[in-house]
Amino acid sequence: MDKNKNIFILFSFFFVSLLLFQNANVYTSALSESKVYIVYMGARQHDDVDRITSTHHDMLTSVLGSREGAVGSMIYSYRHGFSGFAAMMTKSQAQTITNLPGVVKVMPNSVYKLQTTRTWDYLGLPFNSANNLLNDTNMGDDIIVAVLDSGVTPENEAYNDKGVGPIPSKWKGYCQSGELFDPKKNCNRKLIGARYFIDGYLAYKGQPGSTIGIRDYISPRDSNGHGTHTSSTAAGSPVSNVSYKGLSLGTLRGGAPRARLAIYKIGWEDGIFTDADILKAFDTAIHDGVDVISASFGADVPLYSELYPQAGAISFGSFHAVAQGITVVAAGGNAGPAAQTVSNGEPWIITVAANTPDRAFPTPITLGNGQTLMGQSLFTGKDTGVVNLVAARGSCETLSTMDTYITGNVVLCFTGSRGSDLEVLRFVIRARAVVRGVGGLGIIVSQKPFTLLDAYADSFPSAQVDYEIGTKILSYIASIRYPKVRLSPSKTQIGKPISSVIAKYSSRGPYTIAPAILKPDIAAPGTNILAAYVPENPNIRISTYKIISGTSMATPHVAGIVALLKAANPNWSPAAIKSAIVTTAWTSDPSSGQPIFNEGETISKLADAFDHGGGIINPNKARSPGLIYDMSTTDYLQCLCAMGYDSRVISGLAGQATSCNNGLSIFDVNFPSITMPNLNGTVTLTRTVTNVGPVNSVYKVMVEPPKGITVSVTPSTLNFNPSVKKISFSVKISTSYLFNTGYYFGSLTWNDGVNNVRIPISVKTMY
Structure with missing residues (x-):
């Protein structure tokens, strides 16, 4: 096997297991096998x-x-x-x-796969401001964030405990010793817990009880990098002057920099998580006294099958956590932009989509005619100088080590217009390896609009351009006998005119198991996120940082903000926190005020509720939402009744015999959203809001009905006082269509002159 092929396999394995949220492969065997x-x-x-x-x-x-x-x-x-x-x-x-x-x-025992410096300023939580949620809550001090992932790199400065107080008395967990992990050296007042669970994985590998041949640390130590990245994003301590080889320079910190971290390693060498280990991590985290659980893994569709009927490990584990007052935040998946791909959609979970922050990494491409075009990359090497430019004799996919015409040149290639984002990523990784291996000086990849830059993160001259710019470069090559080009290192650009989009890879709703439950719930920055990582040389324990992307990266952003909200409002239920996040979200770009677009095959469609739920998370507004749509464990159980779950499962979750109210409609469950996948005629539903603002508040309703849909609310005014803290209202929804093949979107907002408490409405008409 030649060197280039080895490189391709290594890079493909790395990105497939680390970045992209893959299908859950059910572990099957013959009847007689254990x-x-x-x-x-x-x-x-x-x-x-x-x-x-x-x-x-x-x-x-x-x-x-x-x-x-x-x-x-x-x-x-x-x-x-x-x-x-x-x-x-x-x-x-x-x-x-x-x-x-x-x-x-x-x-x-099913299996699952894995799914910063600028983002916190972008979300309105600048480090040195005296008037925001971050500093008003002492940066989340005493809140314990559990991260269920691939482990931790404890030497990284993101886990230092400078300025952090004593370990909270409620903590019942501990740090577990293991391979290259010494609790006395590696744990502190920041990293208060670190455990690992591998028995389910070993059984999946066919070697129960034996770790022989496992290419991973048999300890909480991270060999993958994914867990280090997510945990430092959620609650990493401030580290100044951090960058990725000069890009994205600034102070790196987590969302709740003084919150404590409890690491539960359940992801192993090939990025695989098993049900058995997942459940053990949930069970242990509940016992240990954590406040928030961040889970950046999950299964892809189909979510319902003979072996996975309605509920699995994440469903059960997260339910019991929420029943104990622990908020669970989980990745929605990286199977977008297709509809009906969102995962981790249980009603008690906060399901997270990914958006791009207002940051880009422009890479100048200067042609021999003096024209400079901008690509994107994480190219951190040296300027190529003026060198020869050639067009590939085929697509990026067909480049091979036999293409010696590339030697000594920068090559332009086009990816095919078909294929999933995963396939395109594989093509890019392979194409770069081929060009580098045959002595090429650089590569320009023209591909479908795609903001992921992970495949371009090194010193090899590379740039990603869309088809329009790629065509301009191709026209230049065809117009001159000796085309030239100069590739310059990438730069960091923030703020205007860069606008947020919902990332192409981010999984979309509706939720296939229960289309009447809006999923995802919220969007957060997930593209090109800088955070702590495993060192390139595992024998040298130095603080390392890397830029990667995925809903895995968006999830700990939300978990960190949940930690701050928990510190600000310790008596709020997980449902109250979720409601506050959904109803106060930005529905336009936080920096520019421009509409939020949906990154798909082209960036031409405004984002809707199935792309981002309530919108992009707005931490400071979520602290004081005015009204909340609260829910209890009983409400969730009745929701499962309405979803048609088996009564034995529901009673088991409750711990006692539970009867379903046969008259309950899922439309009446008190979600901070209204989603109707099958409206036929007129439906009236009910919601209840709880006042968490000034005691004497008066709210008036504002409705933006979906196109062709009539929405009326009774009463249209809510009057709160010391004795009236909760008020129910009815929503009458009717359609003017005989049927329609897609959803239309609107909103219902309660306004008191200060707060806009907005819930999204999604309606599809059926016969």
């Missing part, structure tokens, strides 16, 4: 954790035939946030255990 099954038993019936584990052993013994076999086959006992266990069983044994008393559901 594999991991998860036995979910719902809410705990008592607090004696040893007795709970003994009960799990008893149940497994009844199926396997011996106590010794039961103990030996068990992977995990879940006993803190909920009850259940993961164990090696055959399919027939799993079927037998399904029918035992107390068992809510038995699931195979």
